[in-house]
Structures are given as structure tokens and as C-alpha cells.
Amino acid sequence: MSKTSKQHRRIVITGLGPVCGFGIGIDPLWAGLCAGESAIRPITAFDPSGFITTVAATILPEQLDIRSIVPKNYRKATKVMARDIEIAVAAAASAVNAAALTTRGTAEGVAPTIPPERVGCHIGAGLIPADSDELASAMLTCRSADGGFDPGEWGRTGMNNLTPLWLLKYLPNMLACHVTIIHDCQGPSNTLTCAEVSGALSMGESMRVIRRGDADACLSGGAESKVSYMGLLRQTFANRLAAVATGGDGVAAVRPFDASATGTVLGEGGGILITETFDSAHARGARAIAELTGFAARQCSCIDTVGVDLSDAAQDIASAIEGALHDAQTQASEIDAIVPLGSGIPTVDQAEAAALRLIFGERLLRLPLVTLAPQVGICGAGASALAACVAAQCLSEQRLPARLSTAGSAAMGVESDARASCSATLRNVLVTSTGMGGQSAALVLRRIS
Amino acid sequence: MSARSERSPSERIVVSGMGWVTPLGHDLETVWSALMRGASGMAPITRFDARTFPTTFAAEVKDFDVNPLLKDPRVHVTAGINAQFALGAAAQAWKQAGLDVKPARNMRRVGIYLGAGEGVIDTPNYLAANLKAWDATTGKTDGAKWAELGHALMQAAREIEQEPNMPLAHIAREFGARGPAYNCLTACAASTQALGEATSILRGGEADVMIAGGAHTMIHVLGVTGFNRLTALSTSKGDPSKASCPFDLQRGGFVMGEGAGMVILETLEHARARGATPLAELIGFGSSADSYRITDIEPTGRGAAAAMLQALAQAGIDARARRSDGRPFVDYISAHGTGTKENDSIETLAVKRVFGELAKEIPMSSVKSMLGHLIAAAGAVEFITCVMAIHRGMLPPTINYTTPDPECDLDYVANTPRAAKVQTCLSNSFGFGGQNDTVCVTAFES
Numbered sequence A: 001m002s003k004t005s006k007q008h009r010r011i012v013i014t015g016l017g018p019v020c021g022f023g024i025g026i027d028p029l030w031a032g033l034c035a036g037e038s039a040i041r042p043i044t045a046f047d048p049s050g051f052i053t054t055v056a057a058t059i060l061p062e063q064l065d066i067r068s069i070v071p072k073n074y075r076k077a078t079k080v081m082a083r084d085i086e087i088a089v090a091a092a093a094s095a096v097n098a099a100a101l102t103t104r105g106t107a108e109g110v111a112p113t114i115p116p117e118r119v120g121c122h123i124g125a126g127l128i129p130a131d132s133d134e135l136a137s138a139m140l141t142c143r144s145a146d147g148g149f150d151p152g153e154w155g156r157t158g159m160n161n162l163t164p165l166w167l168l169k170y171l172p173n174m175l176a177c178h179v180t181i182i183h184d185c186q187g188p189s190n191t192l193t194c195a196e197v198s199g200a201l202s203m204g205e206s207m208r209v210i211r212r213g214d215a216d217a218c219l220s221g222g223a224e225s226k227v228s229y230m231g232l233l234r235q236t237f238a239n240r241l242a243a244v245a246t247g248g249d250g251v252a253a254v255r256p257f258d259a260s261a262t263g264t265v266l267g268e269g270g271g272i273l274i275t276e277t278f279d280s281a282h283a284r285g286a287r288a289i290a291e292l293t294g295f296a297a298r299q300c301s302c303i304d305t306v307g308v309d310l311s312d313a314a315q316d317i318a319s320a321i322e323g324a325l326h327d328a329q330t331q332a333s334e335i336d337a338i339v340p341l342g343s344g345i346p347t348v349d350q351a352e353a354a355a356l357r358l359i360f361g362e363r364l365l366r367l368p369l370v371t372l373a374p375q376v377g378i379c380g381a382g383a384s385a386l387a388a389c390v391a392a393q394c395l396s397e398q399r400l401p402a403r404l405s406t407a408g409s410a411a412m413g414v415e416s417d418a419r420a421s422c423s424a425t426l427r428n429v430l431v432t433s434t435g436m437g438g439q440s441a442a443l444v445l446r447r448i449s
Numbered sequence B: 001m002s003a004r005s006e007r008s009p010s011e012r013i014v015v016s017g018m019g020w021v022t023p024l025g026h027d028l029e030t031v032w033s034a035l036m037r038g039a040s041g042m043a044p045i046t047r048f049d050a051r052t053f054p055t056t057f058a059a060e061v062k063d064f065d066v067n068p069l070l071k072d073p074r075v076h077v078t079a080g081i082n083a084q085f086a087l088g089a090a091a092q093a094w095k096q097a098g099l100d101v102k103p104a105r106n107m108r109r110v111g112i113y114l115g116a117g118e119g120v121i122d123t124p125n126y127l128a129a130n131l132k133a134w135d136a137t138t139g140k141t142d143g144a145k146w147a148e149l150g151h152a153l154m155q156a157a158r159e160i161e162q163e164p165n166m167p168l169a170h171i172a173r174e175f176g177a178r179g180p181a182y183n184c185l186t187a188c189a190a191s192t193q194a195l196g197e198a199t200s201i202l203r204g205g206e207a208d209v210m211i212a213g214g215a216h217t218m219i220h221v222l223g224v225t226g227f228n229r230l231t232a233l234s235t236s237k238g239d240p241s242k243a244s245c246p247f248d249l250q251r252g253g254f255v256m257g258e259g260a261g262m263v264i265l266e267t268l269e270h271a272r273a274r275g276a277t278p279l280a281e282l283i284g285f286g287s288s289a290d291s292y293r294i295t296d297i298e299p300t301g302r303g304a305a306a307a308m309l310q311a312l313a314q315a316g317i318d319a320r321a322r323r324s325d326g327r328p329f330v331d332y333i334s335a336h337g338t339g340t341k342e343n344d345s346i347e348t349l350a351v352k353r354v355f356g357e358l359a360k361e362i363p364m365s366s367v368k369s370m371l372g373h374l375i376a377a378a379g380a381v382e383f384i385t386c387v388m389a390i391h392r393g394m395l396p397p398t399i400n401y402t403t404p405d406p407e408c409d410l411d412y413v414a415n416t417p418r419a420a421k422v423q424t425c426l427s428n429s430f431g432f433g434g435q436n437d438t439v440c441v442t443a444f445e446s
Helices: A003-008 A026-034 A072-080 A083-098 A132-139 A151-156 A174-183 A195-211 A229-237 A278-283 A314-328 A346-366 A380-397 B028-037 B081-096 B123-132 B143-153 B156-160 B166-175 B187-203 B221-229 B268-273 B302-315 B341-361 B375-392
Strands: A011-020 A119-124 A189-192 A217-225 A268-277 A290-299 A335-339 A428-434 A439-446 B013-021 B110-114 B181-183 B209-217 B258-267 B280-289 B332-334 B424-431 B435-442
Touching: A011 A026, A011 A083, A011 A195, A011 A217, A011 A278, A011 A380, A026 A380, A072 A174, A083 A174, A083 A217, A083 A268, A083 A380, A119 A174, A119 A195, A119 A380, A132 B123, A151 B221, A174 A189, A174 A217, A174 B280, A189 A195, A189 B280, A195 A217, A195 A268, A195 A290, A195 A380, A195 A428, A195 A439, A195 B187, A217 A380, A229 B143, A229 B156, A268 A278, A268 A380, A290 A314, A290 A380, A290 B110, A290 B181, A314 A346, A314 A428, A314 A439, A335 A380, A346 A428, A380 A428, A380 A439, B013 B028, B013 B081, B013 B187, B013 B268, B013 B375, B028 B375, B081 B166, B081 B209, B081 B258, B110 B166, B110 B187, B123 B143, B123 B221, B166 B181, B166 B209, B187 B209, B187 B258, B187 B280, B187 B375, B187 B424, B187 B435, B209 B375, B258 B268, B258 B375, B280 B302, B280 B375, B302 B341, B302 B424, B302 B435, B332 B375, B341 B424, B375 B424, B375 B435
Parallel strands: A119 A189, A119 A217, A335 A428, B110 B181, B110 B209, B332 B424
Antiparallel strands: A011 A268, A011 A290, A217 A268, A290 A439, A428 A439, B013 B258, B013 B280, B209 B258, B280 B435, B424 B435
């Protein structure tokens, strides 16, 4: 394919499949965001009282019944789906339906809308911890004299207490694996594992795959739940969580770009978006929600293997934004809103704000940020995909959601104080993400005219 | 992607450096000469006491110290074994590419694409926390107790180093790469996919140089447990060095390996501008999903064939055609060749599906017979063996091949290396979950 035709291979978003503490699909998310509600609530799946935080924007059992989401003949497979896989599978089903695509997963035996070999799948995923109850109950007969673990007995008998497919519940690529099987996506498929940036990188990879002609459409996004013992512990070790004791106010605890912020609150969720060539969408009469025009990724020069040290990262994050604007052939002045990571983790917020200042200068104080963390938490590998869903919906609705918690963001040079939802004229929306490990990515979405 | 014949120097992607850390050594020459001897890296597991496990052996990396290869080892003091393998392989590749003396023109155009696995879990402490927090009266884990034990027993650095993007972060820090950075984790296909997508990033003009490859080890209690429960591993009770026997009728599963393979990929234009020596050219990449079952490979080899065909199409090679001298255009296939019943017969079927009657004329071997299965790192290591085969005119063997399997009826370069004129190779990697990736590499010609 020549460079000219590559540029002509425009990509649009034809389906949004967010999953978060507001539920499945764009409608509950958008309603919750615009009404200024928050899905942050006490963790009830286990007793969190021994952790620094006791709250998260969790998905309630009644919001996600995986058996009702998958095709009937796939229900058996739900037994080997970790929480992260369930979220991805639910998100994919939601996106496929929203895009009015027929796949093997929506109607077995009916011709699919797009030939399976032309459909790719790129999903960001995190490290999925084993279920503690399952692991511990399997190990009960394998105690050493001091009450610890006895590998000898485990090798002889204990491991047989685990289901044979145990490992497959926890491989990060199982999100994409189940999704590709359910919807019969036979094109290029990948699993990106770069923390909060994973979703944005997945969308960038979908763009690259579509532009080079290897697929006409991709299921693209990310999903994760860190609301687990290991998830909370690792985030605590990384100094990323705001302290919220039992009965504390979780919403007030996460304050993106607020000088007094102390950390973030986790969420469960993510999103899958249907990214598709303009021609494919046009030919099948699909409604384009937004155009995906630009993407770039960079690596920050300083890494935070332990704790968060992004003191020197602003230039690198800004370089990713510059790259995405260049890819989109869009000027910074044409960006009308930004969906940043906006975690409330002080050093990360400072690095993000400094990067945005490098690109937008003084205008940044008048450029609305869409900060999602006080409402849906930070959803790990799902975070930037969820952000992309919201960005597309903002463009489609020409509206900005409400913001919570933050006061005095002007001190950090940004505009993100709490306020109600409002209508807005939005030509382009920028999505930025920076993750633990130093990866950074930016996406530019354009209004469909 | 542009057809090969139309590619400009900015779209031609060359290999300018390679490095690996494997169970048979930690530098190009040592490992290559071991492969040429048909050596085996397998031995009883030493990383934990596996004597009672169904599988008691693996191919471990031995006596590897990354520190002499690093600019300042203190920067990487927390690096897990996975990241150490990655750094070691990348340092070799960076040096061979001459990037320390003939630097890249812009570090923001030096990217990284790894297919690295998760770090090694802190098994004793992690399992002790789970076990001691168990509440027998409720039949569930006591969350508060778990939290207390978790904070007390586990260590921050050790936990954070388990994130799969940490090898990437360490490499970026060591070499100052600030371009597009990705880590993918598609099980056993990961690092082949990383090489392919890195090539795509270069060809699309997003970077000048990519450090690409993979690193992984799953030789730990829960890794061996997981694969034993899946009955994917060889449980041979005999000599470990005979346990990995891909394509043989007696094959009974794969043998776990560990390590890393890294290559420097760059545009020919950039390599020329800084006076680097191209070692080979990566001319094709194909990727597909089986979309079949989580446990089984699609039985007709559809997905594997699709990946090979796509790689060949991108390389401008007609699988069914012959050169003017009658030889097929592909001289060697580095098989995924895990040594499981299912993989080896379906891979054979897929190769026949792609090459038709030419399939029997194309030698295809599995270095997993010697190195074991390096999981996420396997593809990159096998890609390097292809480049070495091109340079040395030698094909690595499939060792332990004694009993032909009627379902595996190709030329597997049985037991001894073979001299051959090698210009173009395919390298296959197929992951658990149905991920198929193939890259095509050829001798560099200006």
C-alpha cells in the first residue's frame, strides 16, 4: 500500500463498549458522568480493612452477569474467566452491539457483517492475580511445619486440587483470546501490557494494522480490575493510592490536578471500541461516532520501578502529544477538550499538567479537562480505553460531563475544578495517558462533520 | 504495507544487532556453537525443589551475570530475573549494532517493542500469605489477615518488577530510548509479534530504530504447576536432555526454557546514515487469530497458515513457486515445534497447506529440542537462529528425533546440523489462545 492510500484509509469509531462501575455500555456511563455521580463505593467482594484504601469504583454483581452476556454455547467457558476477562468480554459484546455488527457472537450461523479474517482485536490487559480462595483451598494439605507452603506435598498431590485449566484464567492474552473466539475475529490480534497506557496503545496498534491494510475493523481497547488483594497491595507498594479508611469518603479522596491530592482510587473496568475504516462504515451504513485521526507513543526517560518518579517526564509526554497531533494533521489550537489520565497521584498529575502546558501554553487554563477518576476510578489497563469512549461520546453529544472533587486546579495551570455538565463546541478531543513503567501515549479524536 | 519491490530505504527494515541469553549460553557464538553440536540445555530444576512435581526438569539459564554488561548496575538493582535476561540480550544487540559508537540521530525515534512475560512471583511469601490467611471456619480467605501478611511478607520492588512492562522500562533506562514503547504478551507468540509490529512501526515512519524481542521465565512453582495441570509439559522420567523431541512420534509435551532474545531493527536509511552494517532484512510479517478454542489449536491449521501466507505476501514470495535453479524461495523454516502432539502435527499440516508439494523440500527444525520453550522469548531467539543460519550457511537440527510420526512427514533436519545455502527463512510462533505470528527474514542485499 502506498503512503498516499494509507493516508486515505480514514478510521472511524462505530461502536463504544465501556464497562465500569456505572454498568455496561455508554448510556449508564454517560448518564452517571453528566449527572455528576460517582461509582466509587466500599469494596464488598472481600474485607479491605487491612489496606490503605477500602473503596473502589467496583462493578456490582447485578451489573455484570457474564453468563447472560456470552452466547449460550459459550457459557461453559465463563468458568475460566478471571474478572478482567469478564470485563473485556462484556465490553466487546457491548461495542459490537452498539456498532450494529453481526458476528458469530451475536448471531451464530448468520453471515457476519465483516469477513472474520478482516477483523482484528487489540486489548490492553494487566497482570491478573490468582484467586486467593481458590489457591489457598487447593494448598490446605500442603502446609509446612511453620504453617507456610510445602512445595513437596504440592507437587505430589496439592496441585491436582486446581482445575486443569487454572493457568488459562490468568494469562493476560485470554481477554483477547475469548473475545476473538466469541466474535470470530481472525485478523491480527494482540495483548498490550503497559499499565494504564495499554488501552491507548491497543487503539494505536489497531490504527496501524488498519492503515497498513491488514484489517478493515478492529475490536480495540482494554480492561482490568485491580480490586483484589494483590492488585491493592501492588498499588500500595507503588505509592499510588489515596488513603480511605472504612466509612471514609472515597469520592473526595481522589482530586485530579488538585495541589492537595494524595493519590488515586482504583476502578474496575475498561472499554472496547469498534475502530473501522471510513469506507467500511460507510458501505454498511454504520453511524460514525467520531473519527480516530492521530496517535503516538513515547517512553519517558525516567522510570518509576518503585514509587512514582516522573519528575523529568513532561517533555516525553509532550512529545507523544505532539506526535499524535502531527499524525492527525491537527493543530493544538484545534483541540477543544482533553481527557487526561488525571489520577490524583501528585507526581503523575504534575508531569501530565506540565506536558499539556508545553503544548497548549496559556490556553490550557481555558481548555476543559475531562477528569474521570472521581467517578469511575483508575481502571488500570482499561483506563485509557474508557477515556477514549468518553472522548468519542463528548464529540458525538457536543457536551462535557460533570467534574467532581477538584478545587484550585488553576494552581497547576489547568482547568479541571468541580462543575456541572455543560454543552460545548468540540472539534477535536485529545486523550493522554501515562502509566507506571514510563510509557505514554496520546490519541486525537475528531468530530464527525 | 508496501510491496517489497516498491520499498524505499526508509521502508526497508534491517537487523543491525542481535543478542540472547539462553539455557545454552549468553552470547551469539557460544549459543550458536552449542546448537551446532546438538547440545541440550535441559537439567533438573534448581530454582525450586521440583522433585515431587510431575515435571522435574527444565532448561534454565546458568551462571548469567548481567552486571558486566550494564553501564551502571546500581540503576537496575531491583531488576527481576526476567528484566536481567532482557537487559543482557539488549546490551549485546546494542553493542553489535554499534549504537554506542555510531549513535541514533534522535533518541525519541528509538523505540522499544517487547514481548516480555510477567516477572517471577515471590512464591514462598505469596503462597504463605494465602495459606496463613485462610479462615477454616468460613472456608474463605480472611481479607484483613491477608492484608497484614501481604504488607509484612512481600517487598515493594519485587512486586512491581512483576509487571510485564518492567523489562521494557529497564531497557529504556539503560539505553535512553524514548520513542514508541510497547510490551505485548500473547503467550508463546509474543516476541515474534513484537518483531513484526516493530517493523510496522519503522515502516510507517514512527521511529528510526526499534529494540525488539522478548524475555521470559516461568520456571517457578506456579508456572510449572500451571503447565503441568494443562498437561502441556513433558513428564519424562528419563534423561532430561532427551525429553524435548519435537515432531517425533514419542513426543510428550514441551520442556520449559527461559531467557531473552533481542534485536536492533532499523530503517535501511538510518542504518546507512550512521554507517551500521545490516545483518539481514526483515521482509515480511503475518499475524492471525485462530478464534477457535482456548485450549486447542484450530485443527486444519487455518490460523497458522494465514500468518505464514501473510508474511510471505508481504515479502513478495509466492509459496508455490521455485527459483530459477529449482529451489523453493524459502530455504528454512524455524518451527514453533513445541513437542506437543497437537502443535507439531498441526504446524506440519499448516506448512503443507501453504507450500503444497514444496513443503517436503523445505527444511524445518525446532531449536526447542535443545533450548526448551522460552515462552514469550522463544520467537525472538528463534528469529536470531534464522539470521545466524543465513550467515553461517548451516541449519540447526531438531535433536532427539528417533521415531517418525506419520502425521509429521516433513524434513525436520533430524539430529545433526546441515550445511545449506540459506537466503530466506520463516520463523513461526503460535501462542496458547490461538495467536499465530510469522516473520520472514532474508539475507541483506544492498
